[in-house]
Amino acid sequence: MGNNDLKGRTFDAIVIGAGMSGGWAAKEFCEKGLKTLVLERGRDVKHIKDYPTTNKMPWEFEHRNQIPSKIKEENPIASKCYNFREDAMHFFVKDAEHPYVQEKPFDWIRGYQVGGKSILWARQTQRWSDYDFEGPARDGFAVDWPIRYKDIAPWYSYVEKFAGISGNKDGLPQLPDGEFLPALELTAVEKYFQSVVKKNYKDRHVIYARCAHLTQPQQIHLDQGRGKCLHRDLCQRGCPYGGYYNTNSTTIPWAAKTGNLSLRPFSVVHSIIYDDKKGQATGVRVIDANTKEVIDYFAPVIFLNAGAFNTNLVLLNSTSSRFPNGLGNDNGLLGKYVAFHNYRGRISAECEDFKDLTIDGRRPTSAYIPRFRNVFKQETDFLRGYAAGFSSGRGMFQKTDDGIIGKELKENLLHPEHGSWYAGSHIMGETIPKESNYVGLDASKKDDWGIPQLKISIDYDDNDEKMLKDFFEQMTEMYTRAGFKNIKTTDSKQAPGLDIHEMGGARMGNDPKTSLLNKWNQLHACKNVFVADGACMTSTSTQNPSLTYMALTARAADYAFTELTKGNLV
Amino acid sequence: MLLPSCVQQDKKVSIPLNNLKLSSEQEELLEQITETIIPATDTAGAKELGTYHFVLTMVDDCSEKEQQENFMKGLDEVNELSKEKYNNAFIKCTPQQQLELLTRIDKKEFDGKVNEFLKMTKGLTIRGYTKSKYVMSNLLVYEIAPARFYGSFPVKDKTRFEQNG
Numbered sequence: 001m002g003n004n005d006l007k008g009r010t011f012d013a014i015v016i017g018a019g020m021s022g023g024w025a026a027k028e029f030c031e032k033g034l035k036t037l038v039l040e041r042g043r044d045v046k047h048i049k050d051y052p053t054t055n056k057m058p059w060e061f062e063h064r065n066q067i068p069s070k071i072k073e074e075n076p077i078a079s080k081c082y083n084f085r086e087d088a089m090h091f092f093v094k095d096a097e098h099p100y101v102q103e104k105p106f107d108w109i110r111g112y113q114v115g116g117k118s119i120l121w122a123r124q125t126q127r128w129s130d131y132d133f134e135g136p137a138r139d140g141f142a143v144d145w146p147i148r149y150k151d152i153a154p155w156y157s158y159v160e161k162f163a164g165i166s167g168n169k170d171g172l173p174q175l176p177d178g179e180f181l182p183a184l185e186l187t188a189v190e191k192y193f194q195s196v197v198k199k200n201y202k203d204r205h206v207i208y209a210r211c212a213h214l215t216q217p218q219q220i221h222l223d224q225g226r227g228k229c230l231h232r233d234l235c236q237r238g239c240p241y242g243g244y245y246n247t248n249s250t251t252i253p254w255a256a257k258t259g260n261l262s263l264r265p266f267s268v269v270h271s272i273i274y275d276d277k278k279g280q281a282t283g284v285r286v287i288d289a290n291t292k293e294v295i296d297y298f299a300p301v302i303f304l305n306a307g308a309f310n311t312n313l314v315l316l317n318s319t320s321s322r323f324p325n326g327l328g329n330d331n332g333l334l335g336k337y338v339a340f341h342n343y344r345g346r347i348s349a350e351c352e353d354f355k356d357l358t359i360d361g362r363r364p365t366s367a368y369i370p371r372f373r374n375v376f377k378q379e380t381d382f383l384r385g386y387a388a389g390f391s392s393g394r395g396m397f398q399k400t401d402d403g404i405i406g407k408e409l410k411e412n413l414l415h416p417e418h419g420s421w422y423a424g425s426h427i428m429g430e431t432i433p434k435e436s437n438y439v440g441l442d443a444s445k446k447d448d449w450g451i452p453q454l455k456i457s458i459d460y461d462d463n464d465e466k467m468l469k470d471f472f473e474q475m476t477e478m479y480t481r482a483g484f485k486n487i488k489t490t491d492s493k494q495a496p497g498l499d500i501h502e503m504g505g506a507r508m509g510n511d512p513k514t515s516l517l518n519k520w521n522q523l524h525a526c527k528n529v530f531v532a533d534g535a536c537m538t539s540t541s542t543q544n545p546s547l548t549y550m551a552l553t554a555r556a557a558d559y560a561f562t563e564l565t566k567g568n569l570v
Numbered sequence: 571m572l573l574p575s576c577v578q579q580d581k582k583v584s585i586p587l588n589n590l591k592l593s594s595e596q597e598e599l600l601e602q603i604t605e606t607i608i609p610a611t612d613t614a615g616a617k618e619l620g621t622y623h624f625v626l627t628m629v630d631d632c633s634e635k636e637q638q639e640n641f642m643k644g645l646d647e648v649n650e651l652s653k654e655k656y657n658n659a660f661i662k663c664t665p666q667q668q669l670e671l672l673t674r675i676d677k678k679e680f681d682g683k684v685n686e687f688l689k690m691t692k693g694l695t696i697r698g699y700t701k702s703k704y705v706m707s708n709l710l711v712y713e714i715a716p717a718r719f720y721g722s723f724p725v726k727d728k729t730r731f732e733q734n735g
Contacts (some may be wrong), residue, residue, distance in 0.1 A: 058712060058733065059703040064624075068631040187721035230715035358725050361718035362732065396731055400696060403677040406669045410608050410615070413700055414709055416731045 011037040014284050014299040016269050019116020021533040021549040022305030023251030028557035030255035037297055039267040042112030047249040051238030053087045061086045080498055081109050083120050088236040091119050101442045101455035107497035115248040120236050123212040123244050124544035125165050127156050127176045131375050132541035139383050142433045143509040145538045146519035155551035163245040164221050167210035175370040181215045183208040188357045189392035189421045190367045196482040209368035212245035224250055233362040266290050268449045271318040272327050281529045287449045301528050301560050301569055308534030309439050312505040313454045316441050328516050328523035336438040339540045341501040342429030344492050345468050347475045349484035351421040358394040366391035371542045382466035386429040387542035395419045423484055427471045430542050432463055433504050458496045501545055503537035521556035528569040532556040585623050587630045589638055602661045604695045606668045614704055616695055624698030625691055644687020
């Protein structure tokens with residue numbers, strides 16, 4: 001399609017990014033009858049067909065899933081991610097292909113393809129509550145969120161029903177219940193720990209982590225062509241049954257089915273085109289990833305879902321005489337107040353009881369400890385708090401000690417023994433968005449498409465260190481009360497980024513002087529551009545954020561459609 | 571073109587390697603070492619499963635240059651030790667002598683790179699064996715889709731060993 005075909009380049013809506021949240025914008029618009037162009041900078045990944053490793057047996061991986069040294073050396077950043085292994089490395093951006101500038105160490109993990117990182121995510125889907133949305137206002141940081149739980153609750157339900165979320169109704173005000181499919185089992189030790197915590201602490205809970213797995217598919221899931229989760233626990237390869245939620249198996253094919261979707265892979269977005277005379281955005285400038293041809297596409301409404309930091313990059317690179325510092329950036333705050341989740345702390349231990357029990361089969365999720373610090377009131381010398389993943393199981397081991405060789409070794413390998421129960425937990429800490437944590441455009445370095453490289457300047461602060469210390473202290477106390485043995489805490493000292501929960505830069509707020517987006521995820525200063533991916537986040541709270549991005553995007557798309565129909569976006 | 575069989579002096583089928591260089595004697599030595607670590611019994615051993623190919627692939631692709639050098643040095647040291655102790659190259663020793671020597675090396679009774687060599691080789695032989703198609707299909711059966719999870723399963727009813735994918 002060349003630049004001379006204006007009609008062929010004009011749509012009712014353009015969505016930038018075909019990942020976790022962009023898929024939702026595509027689905028909503030296509031279902032509402034809008035001719036929708038979805039731009040994806042990477043390749044297409046078709047459900048099942050493009051999961052090359054999905055049915056491979058362990059012995060079919062040449063290095064039994066280990067990454068060869070050469071690939072590791074070539075990808076010092078991506079190879080830090082737990083999922084960057086032989087079976088899933090093809091879904092990760094390779095370091096050399098997409099460089100960025102680290103003013104401070106930041107491990108930026110990316111997946112440039114249709115489906116984005118939704119193919120690789122950990123599938124954890126916890127709702128926010130008003131204890132999260134009211135955080136900044138109560139504790140005096142960032143700005144007040146322009147929405148509350150009641151604004152997003154129906155959209156959480158809407159998204160959950162379509163995606164399929166497994167969970168228990170736990171009745172916790174700090175972690176609202178949703179539309180749940182049946183939960184999977186907790187282990188004997190997880191249940192025991194749950195009871196110990198309940199007995200010893202009024203406001204602490206161990207629950208089954210809500211996750212995007214079809215434990216009992218409903219008609220809507222069968223209509224998507226998805227089936228029950230079969231506990232392969234190989235989700236990162238893409239699931240041949242659609243047992244977990246990813247964009248490729250759900251929103252994108254759903255949108256395509258309407259006949260209204262035009263999906264254009266290999267489309268690197270240069271900028272959003274702003275028309276100074278019309279006073280609105282008119283389209284998107286794309287560079288074909290392969291041919292480098294520059295093509296402009298047009299639509300009356302544009303959704304930017306490029307992934308938190310790339311969304312910032314696109315806005316910063318969208319300059320015009322009206323917006324010399326980036327689209328919608330009248331207050332100079334674009335790219336600032338970014339934040340993430342602190343994932344540095346781990347605690348492990350053994351439980352010597354329940355010797356007559358073990359686990360059987362596999363489970364693609366774990367237990368979860370919702371935030372218990374500073375929830376109902378400020379009670380520590382640090383702001384906010386942390387949630388924790390919690391998981392326990394019982395492994396089997398084969399005795400291979402020094403000196404055991406030959407027949408004895410072989411016997412031991414073929415007759416594994418039961419080990420102790422282990423109990424592991426990791427921190428998911430809220431970090432406080434600050435002006436000094438920011439992303440921006442590098443003044444000189446560009447990528448292969450001539451677009452300025454993103455420079456990232458983000459660091460931990462004293463609040464994060466105090467919170468980490470508290471996690472170690474509190475979890476050690478809880479583990480000790482449970483009688484766990486061999487308790488070990490580890491600070492991975494990992495740089496920000498590896499949590500893959502980077503957020504903010506184009507935050508929502510009520511006041512255009514201090515925020516970029518209004519309560520509908522609409523740029524205050526450019527009404528027909530919406531941002532509903534991680535870039536919109538005013539604060540981070542502790543929950544895994546994808547569910548919230550999906551709900552915000554569906555909500556924003558509904559609003560944008562109504563406004564478009566009323567003629568309010570021009 | 572047909573080649574007379576005497577042209578094929580290397581009877582071993584070598585796998586392509588990027589970094590390691592082995593003679594056919596060294597390959598044969600490594601093969602016998604893996605067989606000594608996991609011998610054939612009423613079920614297949616490392617030799618029949620070609621486990622030494624996996625060991626070589628892993629050392630070649632997944633270890634650092636220094637480890638590769640130590641691996642090669644240590645491999646030769648096994649032969650030197652067997653000549654010293656039994657007056658014979660390792661592959662000419664009796665299976666009992668081979669087992670005795672590797673057991674003593676594994677107990678760290680000797681100095682040299684042979685320790686690092688055997689640590690790598692034993693670990694990789696175990697991994698290559700337990701993650702072979704043969705073992706994962708017949709002995710420690712791998713289920714790609716277990717379709718179940720029980721969190722409180724009686725140990726007495728447990729018959730399966732779950733290996734990771």
